[in-house]
Structure formats: C-alpha cells, structure tokens
Amino acid sequence: MHVSEGIIAPALLGGSWLATMAGLVYGMRRTGPAKIPRVALLSAAFFVVTFVRIPLGPAHMHLVATGLIGILLGWSAFPALFVALLLQAILFQYGGLAVLGVNTLIMALPAVTVHYGFRLGVRRGTHARVMWLAGLAGALAVIGNVLLMAGFLVGSDPAFAAPALGVLIAHLPLIVVEGVVTALAVSFLYKARPDLLPHMEMVS
C-alpha cells in the first residue's frame, strides 16, 4: 500500500517529512540500543510479508501487516516501517524518496494507535480475547492506513476525490483479510511465546 511519487502536493510532502522525522526521533528514543535487533528483525519481517500474495478472483492482493507490527513494536514501528519503506523505494521503486514521509505516516500512525488500543484491552486477556483484539487491531490498522491515504489524496487536490474513493473501495477486502490474518498470527505467537506480546507478562 503505497502512494506513488508525483501525486501529493509539495506542502503535504514537506509537512509529512517533518512529522515522520519527529516520529523517527521519538521512536528511536523509545527503542533504546538493546531493542535495535528486535526492531530490525521485525522491519525485515514486514518487508518480507508485504511480498505475500493472496489470490482474490482474477487479481491478488498483498498483506501489509501494519497491525501486527504496531502490536509488537509500539512507537518503534516508526523506525521499523520507515527503514522497510526506504529500502522498498530504493530497491524496487515502490513509493519513492519524496513521498517516503507520507508513506511512513500512512503506515506508522495507525500502527502506533492500535498498539495502545491492544495494550489497553489485553490487560486481563484470555486467549479468545487476545485473538479478538488482535483481529480488531489488524482490521482497524488497515482502515487507518486507507483513510490516511485517501485523506492525503484529497488534501493534495480536491479533484482526487474520485481516485481516493476508489482506493477506499479497492481495499475493503484487505480489511477483512488483515483482521483474520493478524488474529490468527497473534494467536500463534500467544500459544508459542506469550512473553513476546506487550503487557502479557502477567497473564501467562
């Protein structure tokens, strides 16, 4: 899920770069040196997961995994997603350098938001509850991604309302898929290593 180069207005590009830098600095500060390997490995995992194709009729869609990254990383999702998107822009020309700030915000803001939602809800978590919350987090993260993307399009030029609507509709199936995949993946982690999930230490 990327916005291509050339579409977004200069003022929004600049503003997003500033906001992304702020998020990066805060995210790196919250990360701390001991957690760098964890952020790096999850960033690489995000990079790999976005290659996964899920067939959908004649076409296919790609997973985004922002919900999962958000749940596991919190504010560190900013540097993790930024680095993955930077490498995708350089190596595969997905997105681009100028629009990198916009793309990072689109991905990272919902990720950080669902992290806090998940942590709040999961306090006295049973397995079923963890799964439901993760599914909700996965779906909401994609909704957030898509809404931000549409917002950036319309914010650039009101004439982009129609393509923005198209983006919203095209991503409806992904919302469901991401919800289901996030729920099952978190359930997998919960069964294998509950200590890796945030705020689960007291549960197991």
Added chain:
Amino acid sequence: MKSVSHDALVVLDPRARILCAAGCCMATALATQPVAVIPALCFPLIVGVIFRFPFRRLSWMAVRLNGIFILMALTTLPFVDGPAWRSVGPLTITSPGAHLMGVMILKGNALVLSCAVFLSTMESASLGHALSRLRVPTAFVQLLMSVIRYIDVLLEEHARIRLAMRARGFCPQFNVLTLRTHAVAVGALFLRSLDRAEQVADAMKCRGHHGTYAATRTLHWRTADSVWIGTALSVIMVMFWLGWSV
C-alpha cells in the same frame, strides 16, 4: 535481494550519490510548473546513459507507475472545472486539469528515475556507510544495516515455511483455509524473527556492545564527487529559475 552486476556509478562516492538523489528529489517535489520538471527528468537520464544504467530494469516500474497515472487521469479529469483545453471524444479536458495531470506525470517519472539511477544499483551496505558518514545517528544506521542483513535471511526462512506447507498439499486460493495457512506462515515468520532478534542482541553483547554504536568506515571524497554535486546543484537552480519565471 538482487545482486548488483555492473554498477558503473560506483566511481562516485556513495555520499555524492545520496546527495544528488536527495537534492533532485527535493527540487522536483517542490516544482509547480511542468516545464520546471523537465531538467529533473533529463539529468538522471543523461547520467544513466553516460554510466550505462540498466534502464530495462525500470520498464515494469514505468508501466505500473504510468498505469496508475492513467487511472488517476481518467477518474480525475472530468471533475476539474475551468476553461476547456482540448476535447478527446466526449471528454473535455480543462486547462487546470491538464496542468494538474502534466505536473503529476512529469514529477512522478522524474522522481522515480532519479532515485533509481542514483541509488538502486548501489550496494545496500554502502548506503549504510554513507549515511553514517553523513552524520546520521549511528543507532539508526545500525538498524538500517541489520534490516539489510536480515531481509535475505528472512526471505529464505519464509520460502522454507511456504515449501513445508506446499509439501503438505497447500495450494493458495481465496478461502478460509488459505487465510489460515497464510496466518500461520506469518505467525511463524514473526516468531522466528523475534527469536533471532534475541540471539542477535546476545551476539552484539558478546562483541562488546553496550549502548552506543561506533561507525566503521572511512570513505574517500574525490574531485569527481564535487563535480557531480555541482552539476546537480546547477540543475536544481535551473529548475527553480524555470519554475519561477514561467
């Protein structure tokens, strides 16, 4: 990741390449007139021709990018009001609409082209070295380098997980079973990544790392690098002059 074969631009210091790409991208992104973008489109093209950049590698990207732009144009142009510019069949293209689309298509292609020509053939590790010499904080550089290092490892790991699933008769279709299998694969990949992360943290501790990162490399800036930066700067100046005067 793909291996880099003939990277003729390797004669340039990676810092010069990053600065060229960043400068061109910034100037292009700020342009508001189509004519101002033309130098930004020509500069990477000329550099690419001189250094024998494998342009064929970009063909799929160009099709995809301009496909998106055509979709955008089709869904946008009918809704832009203003004086008519041309009419194509039943559709009347207004001049603000044409301006909007012209800027979008030129800018999009120019931005992707300069990023691709200057950076895509660069060995990813050099990117990290250059950034650390450009005074990007070392913790961030270490993060970037570790991601570069482990993308390959995780791609292999994911391929192994998928192979194990296919060996047990998994065939991707759009149904609940497929989703479930994908979810298990994603969960397994994340679990292994997290496990690996703990061991990588241990490995770093074993090698005397406790808190701060040191930069490893020294790079050599040559006259040629200054020449290229100078050229890039003049291109940017021309763009601004065109952007303001038209």
Added chain:
Amino acid sequence: MSSTVIELNKVTFGYHADRPVLQELDWVVPAGARVGIVGANATGKSTLLHICMGLRRVQSGDVVVYGQRRVTERDFREVRARMGLLFQDSDNQLFCPTVLDDVAFGPLHLGATPAAAQTAAREALKTVGLPGYEERITSRLSAGEKKCVALATNLAMQPDTLLLDEPTSFLDEPSRARLLDVLARLSVTLVMVSHDHEFMKALTTTRYCLRDGRLVTDG
C-alpha cells in the same frame, strides 16, 4: 587464581521454574584446557555456554570467571572482552551486511580506532583463511564461509578463551576440515559443545557428558 578460567559452583538454571535444565552443577575449566561436552538434545549444553558469557543469569549458585564472581551485566563485560563464543547459527552472529563491518565491530566497541579495528579485522580474516573477503556481502557466503567469518569476529577481539556451540552443524566435509585446521592452530582455552565425536576427539583432551542437569566425566 588465574589458573582457572571458569568455575561453576552448584549452579541451577531453568527456563521454567519447575523444570530446571541445570541442577546444582559443578564445573572447573583450567586455563589452557581443551574441553568437550556431549549430551542429548535440549539438555542445556548451549545454556551452559551462555551462562559463562553472562547471556543467561543463574537462579542459584556461583559463576566465577577469570577468578572473580560474576553477577551483573557490568561484571560480564570484562568476561566478554576476553572470551569468545561461536554461535551455532552463524546468521545470528553475523549481523552486519558486509564481512569487514562484522569483524571490525568487536574491536571497535572495545575502544579501538576505526583504522586499528580494520587492521585487526584483516588479520583475523587471514587467520581463518579468508583474506580478501572484507567487502563480501555476508548473506551471499556459504555456510562454511559464514562459520569462518563468525570465528574471525571472535579472533579479532583476541580472546584467550573460545566457547564453541556445535561448530560443525550445517558444514560440509571440506569446510569442516578447514575449521578443524584453523582451530587446531589456535593457542586458547577451548570449550566445545558438539555431536561430532571425531571433531571433538581431534581437538579436546577432557570430555564431559551433560546428563540430568549435571556434568559427568566421559571417556
């Protein structure tokens, strides 16, 4: 004091409180010894090495390394500067994209200047028989080359003790022979965990078996 490298007294460790992996384990490794440890899977052989490096903290008992009782992270920093651990999975040990970055990482973080660290790295690569590998991309190396580079990352820090965790797993015969050759020429205290009996016989003089959380002398 300096004649013993590792001394464990009644060390107990477990990942789950009810199932200890190591139980009141006693062990002494004298300086210059060449020690091998065998044992079934999941008996805690790797854990034992990790405890010596301070990567796992024991639940009870004393860990004495280089003549001093080590408890905190700070205590173990000194240990890690002198003692090297070769990981079972080289991919986890080599976390930088290029070989030179990886091998120079240790000396740099022990306070060497970049130039001195690079010299140490080149020397170490020469010792493991991989001169000229400095600019190679780690992920494009073979398993055997990765193992040797991982050994070089340790040697660049000039350790006086090496702990090896399954050094020959995933290695083909030529790589295994080369690794054996390199290790045989090193003059360090050596502790090795392995399933490869021949390899172990060639390199070690004292052998233990880890069984039911304790070390027993083995042949």
